[in-house]
Amino acid sequence: MVSPKIAVLIPCYNEALTIGTVVKDFKTFLPQADIYVYDNNSKDDTVAIAKAEGAIVRHEKRQGKANVVFKMFREIEADIYIMIDGDDTYPVDCVQEMVDQFIENNCDMLVGDRLSNNSYKKENKRAFHNFGNNLVRNLINVFFGSELKDILSGYRIFSKKFVKNYASTIKGFELETDLSIYSLHNGLAIEEYSINYRDRPEGSESKLNTFTDGFKVIKLFFNLVRLYKxxxxxxxxxxxxxxxxxxxxxxxxxxxxxxxxxxxxxxxxxxxxxxxxxxxxxxxxxxxxxxxxxxxxxxxxxxxxxx
Known part of the structure; x- marks a missing residue:
């Protein structure tokens, strides 16, 4: 049996402090995968470090995580796509188990669930993020009749069918919300895998703004309810x-x-x-x-x- 071709997708903006660790971890725990780092106008050494660790580096000039991911989906050919942030907050040592679950259950999307074991609540130091995660999760579960535990996780595995059919008009950090609602609306097979989240290392700064990006996510949610329901x-x-x-x-x-x-x-x-x-x-x-x-x-x- 031919092994599936796996691509690791890492959208990056100013992640010089952590990108090397993320690439090395995938080289260790998933050596058969192709690792792609798409840089989004970083001002630090993200590109140089990613190249030095053996990643395939490409660029997206349009600012915004969603713009980067759309370009990745469009350009990269694989059977299984693993999307992860370059901030070293998600564990890589469990990735093979995640891939096995994804293949065994014939999923369209597998989500790395940070919230089930309370690791996000313990590790996350950003004010109101736990409240925001719970609010968005509860809204989506009520309106779409689902039981998802983590709506906003940036650690996901996709099928080729999902990647090549996904379409959206968003640009930034609302991506995860859109991916979840898109999947629920279209009746795709979603599963979750409980992971141990860890906060960013000292010196690494989040690009998220609690209130601005939180408002964008809530606004997107109601727009998608209007569109899908x-x-x-x-x-x-x-x-x-x-x-x-x-x-x-x-x-x-x-x-x-x-x-x-x-x-x-x-x-x-x-x-x-x-x-x-x-x-x-x-x-x-x-x-x-x-x-x-x-x-x-x-x-x-x-x-x-x-x-």
Whole structure:
């Protein structure tokens, strides 16, 4: 039996302190893999160190992790793709077990789960990151009916089918959220593997901004709910508008039954407009939901036809 071709994908920006360790670890624990380091305009010695350790180094000038990963997916040919950050926060010694689980269970995506064993909670020193992880995870699990434990992990394994069919318009660190919701929406096979997360070594700085990037992730989540679950999204909007419209209508109706005359005509007109808009919102959700169903069917046909 021919062994699958494995590619390790490491997007990097100013990771000179840690990239050498990450590449060496993969050389040790997964020697059959091709290791690709895609540099995203680093100002330090990331490129030189990666080359010295034997990685295949390429470049992406457009800033943003998602831009780097999209280029990787487009250019690299393999059977199995392992994506990992270059900050040495994810363990590599378990990668062969992760690959074995991925192959054995015929996954589309395997996620390195940092949260199940509380290693992220213990090691992570960045304020509000634990809260943000739990918030995003709970939102996605509720809205998409899933039971994922780690939505934002940057340690993932993908099938070739996944990589060659994945498409998105995001640019930055919202990538992991998009990957998770994309997989759930399209009914792909997702599994998780519990890993021991460790914080960045002293001197290595995170590129994430807790509040700015957190807001981007939450904004992306609601945009994806609107895109992938339009009936739910517009149904909620419709219900809110309808209730507000009915509440505004109470006063004019009460006046009519009491005085046989409506004095607050503008209020009546406004309430009727709200109810009409609520009905339009509901119809919009129905139409977009049908389009979404057809799109998922077309995706499955395209996905299954990918060799």
């Amino acid at each position: 339009p009936l739910l999204f517009f149904g909620v909007v419709s219900a809110v508008l309808f209730i507000v419209g009915v509440l505004f209508m109470i006063v004019p109706i009460t006046e009519y039954f009491e005085y046989k005359y409506v004095y607050k005509v503008p209020t009546l007109i406004f309430s009727i407009m709200l109810i009409i808009v609520s009905l339009l919102a509901f119809m919009t959700g129905l139409i977009l939901d049908n389009i979404s169903i057809i799109d998922r069917k077309n995706f499955r046909v395209r996905y299954n036809s990918t060799k």
